[in-house]
Amino acid sequence: MLGDDHLGAARVEVGDQGVAVESLVGDQSAEFEALADFRPGMDKRAIDWKTSARHTMLVAKEYRTERNNNIVMALDAGRAMCEPLNGVPGAANYQDQGSGGVMLTPAIANQGILPAAIGAGKDGNVYLLKSSGNVLGEYNGASDSNFNTLTGALPNGATSSPAYFNGAFYYAGSGDAVKQFTLSASGATLTSQSSNTMGSSGATPVISANGTNAAILWALDTTASGGPVLNAYDATNVATTPLYSSSAKPSDAVGPTGKFAVPTVANGYVYVGTNGGVVIYGLLP
Numbered sequence: 001m002l003g004d005d006h007l008g009a010a011r012v013e014v015g016d017q018g019v020a021v022e023s024l025v026g027d028q029s030a031e032f033e034a035l036a037d038f039r040p041g042m043d044k045r046a047i048d049w050k051t052s053a054r055h056t057m058l059v060a061k062e063y064r065t066e067r068n069n070n071i072v073m074a075l076d077a078g079r080a081m082c083e084p085l086n087g088v089p090g091a092a093n094y095q096d097q098g099s100g101g102v103m104l105t106p107a108i109a110n111q112g113i114l115p116a117a118i119g120a121g122k123d124g125n126v127y128l129l130k131s132s133g134n135v136l137g138e139y140n141g142a143s144d145s146n147f148n149t150l151t152g153a154l155p156n157g158a159t160s161s162p163a164y165f166n167g168a169f170y171y172a173g174s175g176d177a178v179k180q181f182t183l184s185a186s187g188a189t190l191t192s193q194s195s196n197t198m199g200s201s202g203a204t205p206v207i208s209a210n211g212t213n214a215a216i217l218w219a220l221d222t223t224a225s226g227g228p229v230l231n232a233y234d235a236t237n238v239a240t241t242p243l244y245s246s247s248a249k250p251s252d253a254v255g256p257t258g259k260f261a262v263p264t265v266a267n268g269y270v271y272v273g274t275n276g277g278v279v280i281y282g283l284l285p
Contacts, residue, residue, distance in 0.1 A: 033064040101161030101204075105183065108167055112185035116147070118169055122157035126150040126171065128187060148187030153179070160260070163205035165235055166212050172203040172219050178231075178238045192239040196231070199223030201259050207235055208265040216243060218270055220254070220263045228254040230263060230272060230281065246281070254279055 038047055038058035046060040102119035117129040117136075128148040129137045135147035154173035163170045168191065172178045178194040201223040209215035215235035222228045224247070232244035246252040256275040264271045269282040 031064055032061055034062050035059050036062050100158040103162045103164060103169065105164050105169065108183070111167070113167070113183050116183070118162055118188075120154055120158040120162070120171065120173070122159075124152050124154050124157050126153045126181070126188070150181070150188060150190075153181070153190065158202055160202045160204040163207050163217065165207040165209065165215055165217075168235075170205045170207075170217055170235070170238070172198050172205055172221075174198070174202045175200055176202060178203075178205065178217065178219055178233060180235075180238050192237050194233060194238045194242070196242070199225065204260070204262045206263050206265055208270075209235070218263050218265060220257075220261055220272060222257055222259055222261055228257050228261075228272075228274075230254055230270065252281070 035048060035051060036059070038052075038060040042060050046062070048059050048061050051059045099122050100120045102117055105116045105118060107113060107115045115131045118126065119129075120126045126149070127137065127144070127146050128150075129135060130147040133147070135145065137144060137146040154171055154176055156174040156176055158171060158173040160172060160174075168180055168182045169188070170178065170180050175197060177197050180191045180193065181188045182191045198219065198221045203219040203221050206218045207215060208218065217233040217235040217238060219231050219233070220228065221231060226247065230244075230246040230252075231242050233242055234240050246254055254272055254274060257273065258275075261273055269280050272279045272281070
């Protein structure tokens with residue numbers, strides 16, 4: 001905890017590989033360490049009145065002094081920055097790549113599939129980065145230097161994150177269908193897509209399964225036209241008729257919820273946080 005008299009200074013060093021900033025904190029600071037019986041000579045401002053009332057005796061807070069702490073922050077300003085050409089502010093056709101999250105996928109050794117990082121933003125493309133082969137998306141001003149780009153795979157872009165299951169990943173982009181992409185040694189291809197579409201915010205899919213069996217994709221469409229809707233799809237083929245939709249019965253309505261809310265699946269139940277509490281979905285006894 002720093003007071004006004006412990007603001008300190010900073011030293012900045014600039015080199016070819018980036019910028020290093022070292023913050024020089026002031027002489028000392030203090031943080032809470034423990035409660036102790038109040039003793040003569042202690043600062044009366046240290047008395048914890050609530051705790052003292054419960055114990056019917058004076059109890060004070062003791063603090064531990066920290067001296068000469070150095071805080072170092074390093075910022076990589078070199079060329080190895082993972083950013084597509086249109087993701088750099090000020091670039092032509094700039095599209096925010098921070099609008100959607102990045103997901104890491106495991107290797108599938110018997111299919112020659114290496115670990116990958118998969119992400120998308122507002123430009124409608126899905127980007128795949130690989131762990132080897134100099135295809136981590138190093139920005140060079142001429143190309144994206146990534147492993148594979150699914151151009152226009154998400155026509156309206158994405159403000160949500162993908163999900164992964166058994167060699168495939170799933171997106172529910174803005175105003176778009178739920179889409180299943182299958183990974184391969186050469187990249188990824190669209191395998192199936194739902195007949196219905198999400199609202200303007202899309203959805204972050206969640207997968208539940210029994211090992212590699214009975215896989216269900218859950219998508220909470222928070223911006224559906226009639227209010228938030230929880231949909232369930234067969235994760236092996238999202239093009240089939242949805243397994244469930246909370247819109248089918250008024251009693252199953254989700255109710256008002258956050259724009260980017262994501263359902264949680266645990267112990268056979270699906271939990272959805274709303275503005276007024278938590279709605280729990282599951283098989284009736």
